[in-house]
Amino acid sequence: MKGKLILYTLVAAIGGLLYGFDTAVINGALPFFKSFFQLSDVMTGWAVSSALLGCIIGAIGIGKPGDIYGRREMLKLSALLFLVSAIGTGLAPEINSFILFRFIGGLAVGAASVLSPIYISEIAPATHRGRLIITFQLALVVGILVAFFVDYILIDTGKNNWRYMFISEAIPALAFLLLLLKVRKSPRWLMQIGDQKAAKATIVEVNPEANIQSIINEIETSIKLEQEGKQEKLFKKPNLKFTLIGICIGLFSQFTGVAIVFYYATDIFRAAGFSTDSAIGQTVILGATNLIFTILAMTLIDKVGRKKLLYVGTIGMSISLGVFSWAFYTGNTEGWLLLGILICYVAFFASSMGAVVFVLLAEIFPNNIRSRGMALGSFSNWIINGSITFMFPIVVGAFSEGKGIGYSFAFFSIMTLLGFFFFKTFLFETTNKTLEEIEFENK
Incomplete structure (x- = not known):
């Protein structure tokens, strides 16, 4: 490169x-x-x-x-x-x-x-x-x-x-x-506005050994498919299946409760009796775990496959969330138990859902509806993210002795387990397949 x-x-x-x-x-x-x-x-x-x-x-x-x-x-x-x-x-x-x-x-x-x-x-x-x-x-x-x-x-x-x-x-x-x-400006956008000369100059700069005219032709074909896709309906056959799967991928990725862990971990640790300094220090450990297992997922995603990573990850997250819920519900929050559970949870998330979701959203949709499908999947992701982030402190405040945290994580555990069954039943494998093969095999 x-x-x-x-x-x-x-x-x-x-x-x-x-x-x-x-x-x-x-x-x-x-x-x-x-x-x-x-x-x-x-x-x-x-x-x-x-x-x-x-x-x-x-x-x-x-x-x-x-x-x-x-x-x-x-x-x-x-x-x-x-x-x-x-x-x-x-x-x-x-x-x-x-x-x-x-x-x-x-x-x-x-x-x-x-x-x-x-x-x-x-x-x-x-x-x-x-x-x-x-x-x-x-x-x-x-x-x-x-x-x-x-x-x-x-x-x-x-x-x-x-x-x-x-x-x-x-x-x-x-x-x-x-x-x-x-x-530089992207060559595809330059082609969209009709500036083929500038597009070629950018391609030469970033990929000088490529067949420039072949790439230009591919971009022109892609733009044409995208324009045709604007006429197709996302919620009608044959696109309905892909649309619903994309929406559910976005939903289940946030029903794991990952937003709560990364936005409210400090308050959760403080509720368990840790000092503010100690609680913030523990979030650094969670962030490091997230990085390490994201790198691990990058090495595995094309070898093991998207679905297998999701299977292991959702089961591991569901168990971790369930144990975390039990710890708060029973008041067993002393020592480093909570940190250990959340380290396991983040490791399972980063090595599965965290790495796989946006890859899947970029792969599962047919070429001519890909951009709109990705936008819809991302929209469902953000909607759930925002909703549970707003509701979490309200739910926690409605119950005493940390039981609100326990109930919240029990809900995430159940939803993550439902996600496992959804992926096992409806999601198709995309590993080592061209985008055209994925579309043809699953329509």
Whole structure:
């Protein structure tokens, strides 16, 4: 792979790093800004989930601007929104402005979650596309770990420590914005607007040994299929099957409760009796586990297969969630038991659902409805993410002695087990098959 190809991929992947950082940094900051603003359970849920509302709008709304103005230009806008959100949240004088800037950050996350993988896929040669796209997921996991680590090292910086946690995101956001000035526009978008000369120049730069005219012809065919797909209905045969599976993949990926673990782990550990410093320190361990097992999944996904990873992962997560629920329900939360259970849970999630879901959403849909199908699957993912994130502190506050946490994780355990049966019954294997083979075999 050429240097410019790697550079452009890494720059685009910073969108994933900021995605992970923005959604996870609130974990360690939560106890401090919750106390500063004197938040109720409902307002705590809204303060956290307001960013996820922005994610939904950003992910759904960025498609058309991305087509009109280009992936690179809209990634610049996303970087600017990350920067504004980081500074605005950190300096917010009251809760309403805090929520507004969290929402702006959510818009940036939603846009980056769509545009960064698309940009990478459109500059990458076919032989390297899979590995290059996965850099986005890897960057996302790194962003989560970095956010947890930053939270931990800023704990003892005084009463404004939570402000510094949020403002720290401005550093990678500014770097993202400046580095985007160095990358080219994607060749596929250039072809969409009819600038074949510029498209060829970009392809030569990132893949000089390729058959340029062959790639141009493939892009033209792909654009034609996409235009034809706009006439097809997602909820009518033969597309209905793929649409429902895509929606359910998005739903079950969030019914595992992963959002609760990464947004509220600090509060969960504090509810179990740990100090705030210790609780935030333990989230760093969870972030490191997430990174290690994501890398493991990257080495296994094309060898073991998507379905087998999901089978092992959903069973392992369901058991871990069930034991975690039992621990809180019975009050058996002393020592390092909870941390051990959550380490097992995160390991099972990262090595299965975390790595597989977005790969599946990119594979299971027929070519002519792929972009709309992916958007719908992602939309269902964000909807459940936002809903359970808002409801969790309310449910916890409605019960005493940690039983609300126990009931919540029992629900996640049951839903994850249902996910196992869904994948076993309805999901088809996509490993080592071309996109055309997947479509032909399952229609």
